[in-house]
Amino acid sequence: MKIRHTLQELNRIDMFSPYLFFPFVIFIYFATSLFDFGRFEYFDLTYSVAPVVLTGFLSYWLMVWIVRSKNWRFTITLPDSLRGKSIPLLFLLAGVGLVAYILLIISGQIGIFDAEVRRNPNPSLQFFSAMLWFAALYLGSWFFLVKNRKIGAFLLLLIILIGLFALIGYITPVIVMLFTAIIVFHYMVRPIEFTWFMTALLIVGLTFSMIGFYQLSTEDPSNPLNSRDLPEVSDELNVDQIEERNALLRAKMEETPDVIRGINYKNVTGHVVLSKLMEYTDQEGYLLGDLHASILGPVLPGEQIMPRKLVAELTNSLSVEEGIYITRPGRTTSPTLFGQFYADFGYVGVILGFGLAGFLITILYNQTRQVGERSYQKIAYAFVLTIFTVSLHTGLLDLGLIFMILFAFVTSTVEKKI
Incomplete structure (x- = not known):
């Protein structure tokens, strides 16, 4: 009876409020990463990520509390003739995205069949093609859930979009679309209870973990890009000892079946990368904005180093002398949202970055509280909350996603409130 009563109380909680969802995912992400199956020892982690994670968590939660208690909302005063123009603009973005997507297909960039294409997409076409799924997701939510209660049509559109970008x-984008759709469903169709939420989170998490494991296990070893050769140990006097040590630690890791390690592979990798970024900045100093400046790479002329390639270079610089790659050559590394802010500006960056995340998310949440059951503002909130949550692993390093957050934030303040 007590368990049933507890579940009933939990089911009354709004799991997607700023107080709960984002902090909950932070906890789950790093708690599950502690089951490292020997990887921490292999990569010689000496810096605990706990102070950085706790700092970001407290900064976020404090900002949420302030904005929620003050009921702050962002408003822009515009003539009535300019209100309600977000939908035509979304149609324009969808058209631009569709053209870019078609060009991707014509140029043969079908990454589901080609790992090299998947890892090295055309940055400009990737940026503009993202406008298709972003705008279509918004428009589908607006026409099929806000204006007309056509849940089946919305689900069909979602399946088509997921198929196109898979x-x-x-x-x-697939993860963002799925979670945005779940949150939109929660606020506009039927509230998702805690038990259903936990089940959905587990299923989605395991599904994408297994996709990553499948991609890794089915790599073509004849492709140089998939080479698993290790770098040479630079310490010529201790080569044998270092190689023996590495071999023993790899054997220890491999005692755990690949499929088990694959369950939390990305979480452990994020933990490792954050720790190594802390180590790198302690030795070499903070990047002082270089990582965030590289976000502009897709729209700048000439060859630019992309943010995640920069992260891969930095973290590998700490391990290659010991005969270990944290990220194999030619690949990219996600720094986590914590690592992104910390690498550039240390604890100050983490405090400001997570404070800003809490501010934006809660401002949008406050705006959803003053509108009807179905509204444009709730689509914006669902989308921005999802982007920041997914960025806990990937980092917020895609210019397209930053544009989408700004678009959602601004248009939610000027769109007519139903």
Whole structure:
């Protein structure tokens, strides 16, 4: 009876409020990463990520409390003739995205069948093609859930979008679309209870973990990009000892079946990368904005180093002398949202970055509280909350996603409130 009563109380909680969802995912992400199966020892982690994670968590939660208690909302005063223009603008973005997507397909960038394409997409076409799924998701939510209660049509559109972007190998948009749809469903169709939420989170998490494991286990070893050769140990006097040590630690890791390690592979990798970024900045100093400046790479002329390639270079610089790659050559590394802010500006960056996340998310949440059951504002809230949550692993390093957050934030303040 007590368990049933507890579940009933939990089911009354709004799991997608700023107080709960984002902090809950932070906890789950790093708690599950502690089951490292020997990887921490293999990569010689000496810096605990706990102070950085706790700092970001407290900064976020404090900002949420302030904005929620003050009921702050962001408003822009515009003539009535300019209100309600977000939908035509979304149609324009969808058209631009569709053209870019078609160009991707014509140029043969079908990443689901080609790992090299998936890892090295055309940055400009990737940026503009993202406008298709972003705008279509918004428009579908607006026409099929806000204006008309056509849940079946919305689900069909979602399946088509997921299929289109899974085809070109873009996993992040698929995750964003799924979670945005779940949150939109929660606020506009039927509240999702805690037990259903936990079940959905477990299923989605395991599904994408297994996708990553499948991609890793089915790599073509004849492709140089998939080489698992290790770098040479630079310490010529201790080569044998270092190689023996590495071999023993790899054997220890491999005692755990690959499929088990694959369950939390990305979480452990994020933990490792954050720790190594802390180590790198302690030795070499903070990047002082270089990582965030590289976000502009897709729209700048000439060859630019992309943010995640920069992260891969930094973390590998700490391990290659010991005969270990944290990230194999030619691949990219997600720094986590904590690592992104910390690498550039240390604890100050973490405090400001997570404070800003709490501010934006809660401002939008406050705006959803003053509108009707179905509204444009709730689509914006669902989308921005999802982007920041997914970015806990990937980092917020995609110019397209930053544009989408700004678009959602601004248009939610000027759109007519139903």
